[in-house]
Amino acid sequence: MKVIFLFRKAPYGSVNDVEGFRLCTAFAAMEIDTNAIFIDDGVFVALRGQDPKGIGLPPIDAAYKKLVSLNVKLYILEEALKERGISKENLIDIEYKLINRSELAKLISESDFTLSF
């Protein structure tokens, strides 16, 4: 079975990324082929140097680093980075693959199901 998690929202403004992460962890722990893809505002999750102490929340980038150790494959949509003026140097030190929209479409067609957060 192959599962895809789509992260589409910016971190901290909503709980979507946190809830998606939790479910993603659960799937990965069951040794299911789990893939996390950051598109739209979801790419902000992967920004280096997040410091949310001032708004009373834990940093989400640290959580996503953990996914790699659970063998979750991470992908970032290159177009979304470009649209937001984010260069690769601005991203956290994490194992990920940059993909374009047609590769995204291919991944989704290959998956058994896709969950969007």
Place this chain on the structure above:
Amino acid sequence: MATLYLITKSPFIHNDPSEAVRVAILQRNREEKIGVVLLQDAVLGVKKEQFSEKEESFEQLLLEALGKGVDIYALEPDLKARAIKPEEIIEGVAQIGYPKLVDLIMDEYEKIVSWT
């Protein structure tokens, strides 16, 4: 009359922030003092040189607003959370903390427009 707009959504995936700034710019023609506070995901819009593919970008709107004398504020804890550094922010946008936000709401402006 002094009016303060509060914006909370990301300008990348919502139209609301742009719409609010457009209205604030128009209102500046009628009122002496107009302010816009960017909170939560809305602070994502104050970074310079983003939005390269859009016709009328949020950055252009903010610059137009600043040029017309609208005061633009961004909440510093929200900027820090989202890894936006002070030197990356559009010139003229004021970084404020929670105490200053309370001052703006309670003392400095008479009317609040919460555009959420």
